[in-house]
Amino acid sequence: MAFKVVKPGLSTTVQDLGRPGYFHLGIPEGGAMDRFALRVANMLVGNDEGAAGLEAVFMGPELTFDADTLVAVTGAEMPIFVDGEPREGWSAFVVKAGQTLRFGFLKAGARIYIAFGGGIATPLALGSRSTYPIGALGGIDGRAIAAGDVVPVGEATTMTERSLDRSLLVPVSAPVSLRVLTGLYWHRLTPACQARFFADEWVVAPEADRMGYRFRGGSPMEFVDREQPFGAGSDPSNIVDGCYSYGSIQVPGGQEPIVLHRDAVSGGGYFTLGAVISADMDLIGQLQPNTKVRFTEVTMEEALAARAARRDRLAKLRAALA
Amino acid sequence: MKTRYSFGGDEHVYVEIDEEMSLEAFFIALSLRNAVAEAEIPGVTEICPANASFEVRFDPDVIAPEEIMARIRELEHKAEVSDKRLETRIIEIPVYFQDPWTHETLMRFRERHQDPTGSDLDYAARINGYDSVEAFLEAFHSQPWFVSMVGFVAGLPFLYQLVEREKQIQVPKYLRPRTDTPKLSVGIGGCFGCIYSVRGAGGYQLFGITPMPIYDPTQTVSYLKDFMVFFRPGDIVKWKPVDRAEYERIEAAVAAGTYTPRIAPVTFDLDAFNADIAGTNANLMEALNGI
Structure with a gap:
């Protein structure tokens, strides 16, 4: 066939x-x-x-x-x-x-x-x-x-x-909220910048594909001053090349956040400020360019609860279609 | 070292051994990564090592995030005292420096570069204090490099120059990344060298190209039949400058299935290296002469 x-x-x-x-x-x-x-x-x-x-x-x-x-x-x-x-x-x-x-x-x-x-x-x-x-x-x-x-x-x-x-099925409501666990190199950002990241409204940029989704419309990043570590590169958004995880959010040059998706690059030299939780990864795959998005800070507990809710929904579907 | 632990979402633990790059940090990251692998912690699905950090992916349905982080922390003391020695291999990588293909590419993306008037090589030589491109290239290829990470895209090696820190070449990445880079281009960004395993975007300064494939998803290249990715962390590379005729000869041999990379087994001992860099490098390169 x-x-x-x-x-x-x-x-x-x-x-x-x-x-x-x-x-x-x-x-x-x-x-x-x-x-x-x-x-x-x-x-x-x-x-x-x-x-x-x-x-x-x-x-x-x-x-x-x-x-x-x-x-x-x-x-x-x-x-x-x-x-x-x-x-x-x-x-x-x-x-x-x-x-x-x-x-x-x-x-x-x-x-x-x-x-x-x-x-x-x-x-x-x-x-x-x-x-x-x-x-x-x-x-x-x-x-x-x-x-x-x-x-x-x-x-x-x-x-x-x-x-x-x-x-x-759960309908998607506008504006879309993507839940984020902060961490990784979050400490590189000033407190004011950290607050703005969650307060700002972002839109999906045209550069959105299987590797990652880019967002624009929010404020540029503001970094905590430091002398750049050896090997990192001179831009304040640079780090010594490290691993990137699925869902991790990098901001090259401090300008536009990119959420890495299923075909992610596995590492590189840009700081990451945290990651979109596993329960919201599917949703990103359904976002069109120009969709309005807000990033919402959650705790690990909330991330795990969202993950469990997603698992339960799938179990219900499995039962309904068995 | 100031080891730092963080969660990357609800499925990853990120462990940064040090903010700055050093072989010491690489070896501690490697030892701790190995200790985590050997502990066979239920719920760990993959461990990705990087230059001075690594990341553990776990299934939070199997192990609680706080628990996996605690288990990794418990192993930290082991890693700090373990041997900084590696049984590895040195590989000779032929490079055609100043080739027409990378040159065409870097000229095409000139407006994204710090110095739109020259070439990447002119710029890198100048900011690193070399009188000529030739002297810069000599510094680039005369001493071996250490593969401190494999990744970004399929099978791409990050290489760390095995010389005193003050002699290490450093260059910034492009102001805005190129959208195209020829497959098998050789470049450098920050203090890291790389070979672009596939064609695609990139921000490193480009100097040359190798005729030797390092990633082959079809597994038809003779030395990639067993596995499609050539490099692994800990490999040592010695660049060998070749001219266009030699580049084309090797390219044809690869296509005909008759090319065998020059590889020799070596031991790399970090303490011995720190005590005598020139002597250690001479021994490493000597191993290539014996084959």
Whole structure:
């Protein structure tokens, strides 16, 4: 079984839940930016939650199928059509052999996830099918899908169409709040600057991709005076190159914060002021440029409670779709 | 050393051995990183070492953040007294300095540079007090460099020059990073040298290019068949200047699967190095002559 790419969209990549374990060599975990959406799409079509699907940003692909295939689309809100007939998001529907799946204009969110019954069956690279284009690893020859690609799909376990109770989904409210645990090099900032970081309204900049999301519109950073340590570099935002974590917030030159995401660079010479909590990482993957965002300070206790709430929501969905 | 612990979100503990770079800080970070790995603490999913720091990723559903941090702190005393000696290897890396490809790139991004009128090499030579580009390059390649970190992007080595601190070359990074850098460019930023393993963005000053791939996701390069990443922390590098003809010869040999990097096993002892830098380096480089 396979589908053929008629139009690829803007940047559509094969993604699963990633390849942890190689970040110490500069190869990021990668995988779906919105893990929740990919997991639910896979549940709907009867796959393991970590099966590989497609992640399409801002624009959907156009695909034709060589065999009847159970498909589910989750994540961003985008009209779905099978041979011109509309289909619902967050539901599993059959696309028959010879039919075409295509998408309308994006209405809300940023990334759709398309799961296929049986899962995409491209070769594993370091234990994952996720595409890491910078390192030319995974997916289809380490790149986004292109017109003419024939993408293999595994053996489906079911062809049952079904949909999800939408009340199990949590709508995103505006302005978006991203919860942050301060730390790392937070002490490099003056108290006034620390307060401004949380008080200011930021917007998502156009430079927002799988590696990281950049924000602008807030005040530039103000650093505590110091003599720069040997090897760090002369800018006050420089440190001796250290590790970066997923979700960590760096501010090169003290100007625009960047939140590193699934295809993060693993280290570098810019100070980091803390990190977005794990429970809010999926949400970042659904932010469009120009979205208004506030950073909200939380404690570790609150971060762990948010993480638990997220886990419970997933468990409820799992029970509903079992 | 002033070891500092911090959480990086709810899944990471960041351990900074020292704010400034030194081989002492590198070795303590390495020992502590190894002690954490050997302790096999449940919930630890990955440990990433850096130049003078490291980061532990953990699953807070398995181990509480305060507990993992406490467990790492308990190991600190072990790391401070452990041997600062490493069984490692020295690798000769051929470099074509002042090549046309990095030159084209650095001229293309000139408006992002501190000195738009010259080249990266002219600028680096001048601010480090060298009379000529040749004298600067001699200082750059005559002594070995130490891989103190692997990362940023896939398999990229950060290299620390094995000379007295006052002799170390230091340059700022570009004012604004380039959006393009040729694959396998050799550069320096701050006190760290690097080889760009893949094409992409970068802010280091560029001096040359190596014909020897150091990352190969297809694992077709003969010496990268077992693993796609060449470097690991602790490796020692000796640059070998080559001309264009030699660069092209090596590039063809890599493509034909007949190129074998020159590598020799060595021991690096930090105390011995500090006691006699010139002598230690001579011994390290001597090992390359024996193969």
